[in-house]
Amino acid sequence: MTPRLRLGMVGGGQGAFIGAVHRLAARMDDEYELVAAAPSSNAERAKASGDELRLAPERVYTDYREMARAEAARGDGIEVVAIVVPNHLHCDVACAFLEAGIHVICDKPLTTNLADGEKLLALASAKRCLFALTHNYSGYPLVRAARELVASGAIGDLRIVQVEYAQDWLAQPLEHGDNRQAAWRTDPALAGPAGCLGDIGSHAAHLAEFVSGQTPSQISAELTTFVPGRRLDDHVQVQLRYASGARGMLWASQVACGEENGLRLRLYGSRGALRWQQEQPNELWFSELGQAARRLTRGMPWLPGAAAAATRIPAGHPEGFIEAFAQLYRDFAADVRRHQRGENVDRLSVPGLADGVRSLAFIDAALRSHRLASAWVALQN
Incomplete structure (x- = not known):
């Protein structure tokens, strides 16, 4: 045992x-x-x-x-x-x-x-x-399915990346009350120089990269603070340019009234498109040019390998946030055991330090772009 x-x-x-x-x-x-x-x-x-x-x-x-x-x-x-x-x-x-x-x-x-x-x-x-970073949305089976569909060429050449993460929990200055989460997440001494950008914008950026398989080469960013007296950004818009020729937009906001946890990704290629949103994580919409959109669900027999391996229960039984988070723990345990057996673990099964450094490079470039009146800034490789 x-x-x-x-x-x-x-x-x-x-x-x-x-x-x-x-x-x-x-x-x-x-x-x-x-x-x-x-x-x-x-x-x-x-x-x-x-x-x-x-x-x-x-x-x-x-x-x-x-x-x-x-x-x-x-x-x-x-x-x-x-x-x-x-x-x-x-x-x-x-x-x-x-x-x-x-x-x-x-x-x-x-x-x-x-x-x-x-x-x-x-x-x-x-x-x-070994070092794992909990970009936990990459643990959802249908996010992994979307990644494999893109890699297989199912939507053709990638043209457009649209990713957004919208919440409303910081629409009021909760940091001035007794909300400890709001207090540290809006304090530059504790959260760092990026507020909404670092807190949820980093999740959106990683999700887009994880599924598309591409990292932006240049970005143009505008950071906004809507709540008076707040010390960090609470709303972010970033335009994306990719070396492949693809273009995109990232929007993240924690002051979007009516939004709970609206993480959504849309990818458009030369032959089709994919749509996924975190609040309905067991559905992936796949559109092929000239055909009706297909609703793909978690647990279906068509699921590719990585997605099927991340599915715990039969189709029709919902899985969610905790299961996706647990998938990273399960995958990392397998990596650690391989390492302990002396096997080479040159690529983790989960997001790791390289992903984290790329995310920090994205945040750094967005901050620089904002300071330069949203000028286009190259990401460090």
Whole structure:
């Protein structure tokens, strides 16, 4: 019997949304066991979270550096750590565990700046550690199906990329009240220089790249802050140019009233088109030129390999956000086990550091373009 991977977590204590999501995702396929955590730097809150998670008291930490050292020294120490802290801490926390030889699962964006992302890329390579980045929308079966359809030439040569991510939860200045999520996500000291752009625009950019197989070569961006007194952008529009000749548009907003979690992707080629949206994730619309649009659903026997492998239950039974998140955990577990057997893992099954660095390059270019009155800016390769 293959033992579960021993998992640790930094952040994600009581009241943290994304920490609970990670724990559910890790448990779904029974590949991990949470055995240690640094849920808070506050001793009382850390203990309360540790008790709630039923962790041994000696493996509940208030300092991630101490956790990395102590767990690396144990014979039964953690093999993988999940980093679910605010953006400004990602680099330092990840460095501590990579230095200890521990594989990493980290929330996006990878860091708050491109230089730190490149630093992590070099360190993980030097320490021969694997690193997964939770661009979790790539875990949906029909997103993977769309990717394979594009790669197979089903829509012909790519011409147009339209991706949007619209929410309304920051339409009011919640950061001035007691909403901790709003407070740190709109604070440049914690979130970095990009607000909506880094928070959800990075998801949209990765989704478009993941499915289309192409990265923009140039972008023109305008960042807007609609809520008075807010210190970071809450609305973003980015025009996209691709080396292939394709063109596109990315729109992300957290002040679009009436929108809940409107992540949508449309790809148009010379022979057809694909449409997918996260709020109806079990449907993919495929249009071939001159024919009626076809509604493709998760669980159908036609699904290509990667999409079929990501499907857990029969057609007609909905799968959603947690299952997609869990798919990244399951795929990463397989990568870690291959690595532990001495096999070469030169390409992860999930988004990783290279994806994170490209995302940071996109954010950096968008910020530069905005400062230059939306001038076209080349993305760093």
